[in-house]
Amino acid sequence: MRITQALLGEHGAIYPLLELIERTTASSDLGELKIRAGCLQSALGSHANLEDELLVPAIRGFLPPPPVSGDGAPVPTDHEVIDSGLSRVLSSLQLEEARQSLLDTVAETRKHFLKEETIIFQLTERELSRELQEQLGAEWARRRGVRLS
Ligand SMILES: [Fe+2]
Ligand SMILES: [Fe+2]
Numbered sequence: 001m002r003i004t005q006a007l008l009g010e011h012g013a014i015y016p017l018l019e020l021i022e023r024t025t026a027s028s029d030l031g032e033l034k035i036r037a038g039c040l041q042s043a044l045g046s047h048a049n050l051e052d053e054l055l056v057p058a059i060r061g062f063l064p065p066p067p068v069s070g071d072g073a074p075v076p077t078d079h080e081v082i083d084s085g086l087s088r089v090l091s092s093l094q095l096e097e098a099r100q101s102l103l104d105t106v107a108e109t110r111k112h113f114l115k116e117e118t119i120i121f122q123l124t125e126r127e128l129s130r131e132l133q134e135q136l137g138a139e140w141a142r143r144r145g146v147r148l149s
Helices: 003-027 030-062 078-091 095-127 130-144
Strands: none
Touching (some): 003 095, 030 130
């Protein structure tokens, strides 16, 4: 199994959580919003770590250089933007602010997933050897505790 197949499967498992949040945020209280934000942060955080540790080093040479802001500081990655959006929900004291931050972060996550599915994973499959893609897939399984026959 290739690394991209594993990561696409994770996106597939996370989409229902995004849908649940979109469907229920308007009627949720602050405590419920925080529980959902915490679940999403856990699911997305481990997914993003695997991408950053397994996939990104293998394809870095095929990606444009990371953007820098006007003062030369690195621009936060999509993964960092999403994580800080969820942290904002978890630390929020105001219901409306938490609702907006959560919905904005879910929208950001959908945009990020689409970019990976239509650009990053296709680039991976085009540029990396099949053998390397399968080695990375095996390492993904080892880290997730999934048995591959
Ligand atoms: Fe990602
Ligand atoms: Fe992803």
